[in-house]
Amino acid sequence: MDDLLIRGGRVLDGTGSPGREADVAITGAHITEVAPGSTRKARREIDARGLVVAPGLIDIHTHSDFTLPLNPRAESKIRQGVTTEVVGNCGFSVAPALPGTSGMLKEYLSGSAPWLPMKDTSFAEYVDTYPETSVNVVHQVGHNTLRLMTVGMERRAATAEEIQAMAGLLEEALAAGALGLSSGLFTAPGANALPEEIHALARVLGKHGARYSTHIRDEGNRVFEAVREAIDVARQTGVHVQIAHLKLSGMDNWGGAQKLLAEIDAARREGVPVDCDQYPYDTGTNPLRNLLPPWVQEGGIGAMLERLKEQSVRARLRADIDKGGLNNFGRIPSWDAVRLAISASQPEINGRTIGDVARERRLDAFDQVCDCILSDKGHTRILITSMAEDDVRAITKTPWILVGSDGNSLATEGITSQGMPHPRFYGTHARVLGACVRDLRLFSLEQAVHKMTGGSATALGWTDRGWLKPGCFADVAVFDPDRIGDVSTYEKPHQYATGVSTVIVNGEVVIDGGEHTGLLPGRVIRRPTMH
Numbered sequence: 001m002d003d004l005l006i007r008g009g010r011v012l013d014g015t016g017s018p019g020r021e022a023d024v025a026i027t028g029a030h031i032t033e034v035a036p037g038s039t040r041k042a043r044r045e046i047d048a049r050g051l052v053v054a055p056g057l058i059d060i061h062t063h064s065d066f067t068l069p070l071n072p073r074a075e076s077k078i079r080q081g082v083t084t085e086v087v088g089n090c091g092f093s094v095a096p097a098l099p100g101t102s103g104m105l106k107e108y109l110s111g112s113a114p115w116l117p118m119k120d121t122s123f124a125e126y127v128d129t130y131p132e133t134s135v136n137v138v139h140q141v142g143h144n145t146l147r148l149m150t151v152g153m154e155r156r157a158a159t160a161e162e163i164q165a166m167a168g169l170l171e172e173a174l175a176a177g178a179l180g181l182s183s184g185l186f187t188a189p190g191a192n193a194l195p196e197e198i199h200a201l202a203r204v205l206g207k208h209g210a211r212y213s214t215h216i217r218d219e220g221n222r223v224f225e226a227v228r229e230a231i232d233v234a235r236q237t238g239v240h241v242q243i244a245h246l247k248l249s250g251m252d253n254w255g256g257a258q259k260l261l262a263e264i265d266a267a268r269r270e271g272v273p274v275d276c277d278q279y280p281y282d283t284g285t286n287p288l289r290n291l292l293p294p295w296v297q298e299g300g301i302g303a304m305l306e307r308l309k310e311q312s313v314r315a316r317l318r319a320d321i322d323k324g325g326l327n328n329f330g331r332i333p334s335w336d337a338v339r340l341a342i343s344a345s346q347p348e349i350n351g352r353t354i355g356d357v358a359r360e361r362r363l364d365a366f367d368q369v370c371d372c373i374l375s376d377k378g379h380t381r382i383l384i385t386s387m388a389e390d391d392v393r394a395i396t397k398t399p400w401i402l403v404g405s406d407g408n409s410l411a412t413e414g415i416t417s418q419g420m421p422h423p424r425f426y427g428t429h430a431r432v433l434g435a436c437v438r439d440l441r442l443f444s445l446e447q448a449v450h451k452m453t454g455g456s457a458t459a460l461g462w463t464d465r466g467w468l469k470p471g472c473f474a475d476v477a478v479f480d481p482d483r484i485g486d487v488s489t490y491e492k493p494h495q496y497a498t499g500v501s502t503v504i505v506n507g508e509v510v511i512d513g514g515e516h517t518g519l520l521p522g523r524v525i526r527r528p529t530m531h
């Protein structure tokens, strides 16, 4: 007797091929049969007539390591059908924190993980003691974190000994089951790394069959060079490279999506192992300080705050920004394109734009930027509208582009319900299955599901998740194809997606009749270690 039988739904198996009516049988944590008109008996049947039955969605690029310990139910994600989150992205991981360094790491990550307690920990201890969660979790170790542990916030190339030390910490993380290394070369201290440093670490990854993901060095005015740098890692070392949240940021780069996509496609056709993911929004989010040239952060937060008080430094920053646009984001029409998401010291300005606040206070907008950073001690988080909708759509609709929310698991109640987060934290996957399929008609529902299941699983090197077929883990999402959609907006972000009725993780029902059961059956998925 099976444990569960999902009856009569339209099964999209994750391959992208046309759906068909079938029953899905589950025993324990695995799928045992996918067949029409099953005669199997199960302890529980779920009626899926009129609904779509798909593999649980994989969110291939997230920062939920900053919130899952606070919100283990992973509400904003699992209510979209997401059953697996890949964390530790953009070079940021909360482990390893060598003895005596967790305070520094917490300060460094405060603009992204304001509420998360941190402690000194090895990567192995971090993974071994990871809390139980509703979703599966895949850990990566962050290059920024490794560099903080070895070089600190010094603005220089790493020495051979320091690269050796980073490689040692990377080996420890890989032995503990990390998927691989992530980098965030757009900001300090990762921005100080030369390509050779990344290649040296990638060769360590190659030895262990591990992977590399990257928030590239520049998503604005140098996006083409930065994409080439990422492709080059794959070309030179043979290691699989995942380019995160592909975009062209800044007015001077708008309209370049087709050319950028063609370049990546050409490399893929040559057999270079490169994949990309994207969130389908024209707005990004980051700590406000990361919009400034990386040199301002040299020496850490304290040194940056001292610098920002000086008019001469502000003048140099203004000149840099006038010339080259914002770091990573390029030129924006005005500071009205930047909206405050989380300002701990002045919560009353959350949700308003920098331009708006500056006008009210009769301040120059850039002085307002500096004042926000100073009063929040560097922790201010913002939303920045810096992409062209046509580029966003061109990237979204490309069949080989995968889907990553770049967002955290949040909930509409409790500690993670604070501030004005990016709506992608609540809506990315539902938007791809809803608006992108039904309203924008960018692709079929089968293709949309494939991007977030079989397509992502292939990029991760998996064969046992991402498809609905016997032997695979029973991660399943059941949703109404006419109703699934994102609800979260910039003005009112804390709203769950609609249309998902059942979500099963490792054979256990976490969303039942649209409600969370409170179960935490997610697993830490470790990379198989090679011998």
Ligand SMILES: [Zn+2]
Pocket: 089, 090, 184, 215, 244, 245, 406
């Ligand atoms: Zn990123």
